[in-house]
Amino acid sequence: MNVLHHIPSTAQQRRTAYRRRQTVRSVLVAATSTAALGTLLVLAVTGAPGWDRVRESFLDPAIARDALPAVLSGLWLNVRLLVCCAAGALLLGLVIALLRTLRGPVFFPVRALAAGYTYTFRGLPLIIVLYVLTLGVPGLRLQGMPPVLVLGGLALVLTYGGYLAEVFRAGIESIHPSQLAAARSLGLTYRQTMRHVVLPQAVRRVAPPLLNDVVALQKDVGLVSLAGPIDAVRAAQIATAETFNYTPYILAGVLFVLLAIPLIAVTDWVTLRSARRRSGG
Amino acid sequence: MDVLTCRGLRKEFGDHVVLDGLDLTVGEHQVVALIGASGSGKSTLLRCVNLLEDLDDGVIELDGEDISDPRVDPDRVRRRIGMVFQSYNLFPHLSVLENITLAPIRVHRRPRAEAEAQARELLDRMGLGEKAHAYPDRLSGGQQQRVAMARALANSPRLMLLDEVTSALDPELVGEVLSMIRDLKADGMTMVLATHEMGFAREVADQVCFLDGGRVVEAGPPEQVLGDPTHPRTRQFLKRIIEAGRL
Ligand SMILES: Nc1ncnc2c1ncn2[C@@H]1O[C@H](COP(=O)(O)OP(=O)(O)O)[C@@H](O)[C@H]1O
Ligand SMILES: [Mg+2]
Numbered sequence: 001m002n003v004l005h006h007i008p009s010t011a012q013q014r015r016t017a018y019r020r021r022q023t024v025r026s027v028l029v030a031a032t033s034t035a036a037l038g039t040l041l042v043l044a045v046t047g048a049p050g051w052d053r054v055r056e057s058f059l060d061p062a063i064a065r066d067a068l069p070a071v072l073s074g075l076w077l078n079v080r081l082l083v084c085c086a087a088g089a090l091l092l093g094l095v096i097a098l099l100r101t102l103r104g105p106v107f108f109p110v111r112a113l114a115a116g117y118t119y120t121f122r123g124l125p126l127i128i129v130l131y132v133l134t135l136g137v138p139g140l141r142l143q144g145m146p147p148v149l150v151l152g153g154l155a156l157v158l159t160y161g162g163y164l165a166e167v168f169r170a171g172i173e174s175i176h177p178s179q180l181a182a183a184r185s186l187g188l189t190y191r192q193t194m195r196h197v198v199l200p201q202a203v204r205r206v207a208p209p210l211l212n213d214v215v216a217l218q219k220d221v222g223l224v225s226l227a228g229p230i231d232a233v234r235a236a237q238i239a240t241a242e243t244f245n246y247t248p249y250i251l252a253g254v255l256f257v258l259l260a261i262p263l264i265a266v267t268d269w270v271t272l273r274s275a276r277r278r279s280g281g
Numbered sequence: 282m283d284v285l286t287c288r289g290l291r292k293e294f295g296d297h298v299v300l301d302g303l304d305l306t307v308g309e310h311q312v313v314a315l316i317g318a319s320g321s322g323k324s325t326l327l328r329c330v331n332l333l334e335d336l337d338d339g340v341i342e343l344d345g346e347d348i349s350d351p352r353v354d355p356d357r358v359r360r361r362i363g364m365v366f367q368s369y370n371l372f373p374h375l376s377v378l379e380n381i382t383l384a385p386i387r388v389h390r391r392p393r394a395e396a397e398a399q400a401r402e403l404l405d406r407m408g409l410g411e412k413a414h415a416y417p418d419r420l421s422g423g424q425q426q427r428v429a430m431a432r433a434l435a436n437s438p439r440l441m442l443l444d445e446v447t448s449a450l451d452p453e454l455v456g457e458v459l460s461m462i463r464d465l466k467a468d469g470m471t472m473v474l475a476t477h478e479m480g481f482a483r484e485v486a487d488q489v490c491f492l493d494g495g496r497v498v499e500a501g502p503p504e505q506v507l508g509d510p511t512h513p514r515t516r517q518f519l520k521r522i523i524e525a526g527r528l
Binding site for chain 2: 178179181182183184185186187188189192196197200201204
């Protein structure tokens, strides 16, 4: 009857004690095996014949310290570009996906344009889009041409918008038609149905792949440096050329991973949660 | 005046003719039960009335207005018709209360507080008062179906269409949904219900219509259609139902 004052039977007490002992044992086993493997790896790497040379040219603390300000200011560019381009690409992807769901002959040209866009930009290598926009378009010498950085960002938005549109579309199409029927039967218009019934469910369902693409975008924003602006990798490259030492690259790599960790953690968490929801937990 | 009149409805899917000149009339406060074999077009008929399917021929009138006219705004028509589906179709991302208030707030532009008060009243009447903030996946099938009915009723519809609302339920949960329909009938709601529950059709319906070959082949008071059918196809159908132990 009373959940709060339930006294476990001796059988249950024995089971609980056993499970506790098992937990302690597995933690100990895991710690021991991790320590053993770690030691082995460190010994293998530092014991290698070329280790001293590698350490000098890849892991020089003094060079890392010198390169840090330049690499950090490059990384700041990456972060700003990532935030703007991710927001832009998500918005563009969503709009394109919605345009592709429109039915009726009036919308044929819109649908066709949206489909053509996703086909083109998913097929086109990002580097080519970047070169065309940052090198080709300024060549037109039009009045009021935006700076190269904005054009580079646009190239990223256009390319990733194509991928994200397909992810959104898959999400929208995964919503069962009975949900649309239920919404329409209540008198909701097509737009209201999309806004209040289909999209909230679709976005939740595709949040993991969406975030995954944002993580990929984080690595690709640096490509704008091909057109001039200096991002973290480009800053590291410059420092490397000055010192003939690869440590700045390692530094930039570590910073990139540190930057990505929160995003990847969020992605994993969202994936786990949606998997749990789907299994009805 | 009749609430619903269907004349010569035709609906085909590819070369499969599902409704073939179907006629149906539902008077005010009347409860009409649609019976017929699986695949006889009961759901299709209800979906056509709610303008979820395009007709291939025929006319549907709601309160004397031709709603099958393509110039009619279907959203405006659907606001006057409540529909409940076999598989509940609640919105899983919305709480029970939000499911019920969605249409009053978005479609009828009612103030949120007013819509919520009405939703709570409906929920209380159904004994689901304390489930207002639960999500659909936390409810039993019977509870979900009652919420779906509350959601349809929140629009204050002229006509309710119920499509086998108990077919997906465990037997011990059927009763709670049927008793709600009984209450609705007592309130004078006009209803068309597709059903496999012959006993319930007999009890609650003013008229039973047997669908076969895309038409209503026999219609009349339940005692007559279920007890003493004249059409051989109706007899055959009821015989199979009795053999399956469902009457
Ligand atoms: N969207 C559709 N596309 C093709 N065939 C359909 C569709 N909906 C229903 N049908 C067909 O129409 C017939 C009638 O279906 P339905 O109205 O669901 O019958 P009932 O509800 O009486 O069991 C069935 O043969 C079914 O396969
Ligand atoms: Mg059906």
